[in-house]
Amino acid sequence: MATIDRPFRCEVPVFFATSEGQTRRIAEHLVAVLRDRGFESQAIDMAGPDAVLVDWTSVRGAILGASLHMGKHQKAADRFVRRFAAELNRVPSAFFSVSLSAASKNQKEVDAAESLARAFPAARGWTPANVASVAGRLAYREYGFFVRVLIKWIAKKEGAPTDTSRDYELTNWQEVEALAREMTRHIRARAAA
Ligand SMILES: Cc1cc2nc3c(=O)[nH]c(=O)nc-3n(C[C@H](O)[C@H](O)[C@H](O)COP(=O)(O)O)c2cc1C
8 A cells, every 4th residue: 555645656546435444345355356367456545645646647447436325425536536537537447336225125226326326427527437336235333323223224124134233245246356357358458459
């Protein structure tokens, strides 16, 4: 992880914004797959100082992820995309939105999460090649009392587990790996063109 305050190079940065940590885990998994496939990759927190220091001349592709809270993605992701939309548009790019709705048994909720995922880059002048709506994690044991009650209520509505004595991993890791593979295909296709 770069901790220096000057630009650093990265072939495929995976920018993330997270509130309870799941989007970071997904970003780190993407990085592992990309590295496995021979790309130099790094998970970079958009709320931290490193995100603005990436040297875009070194970037061959970029992935960006954020999670939904009360129907919105993190402010750090909003600010970052507004600032770097032009740079993101110059390389193969992908956006993934992490939410509980993506795992809902109610198709309307699944569709709503998908729409919010698509609207996020579109509203900020960014046109990623791929947009994915990815199921996150029910982290009951990490929530304070009020958030636990609220999330249990939402979970019940969506047919998700409601036993608050444990956490539930809802992320489909194969889907995450497919997103990384898709990025490598885009980068290789562009290099071959
Ligand atoms: C306070 C709070 C609000 C949430 N609001 C939504 C929401 O509006 N829609 C949704 O689908 N999921 C919602 N979730 C579920 C999160 O998106 C999900 O837990 C995700 O894994 C969080 O990712 P993160 O750990 O990277 O922040 C909410 C979770 C919390 C704790």
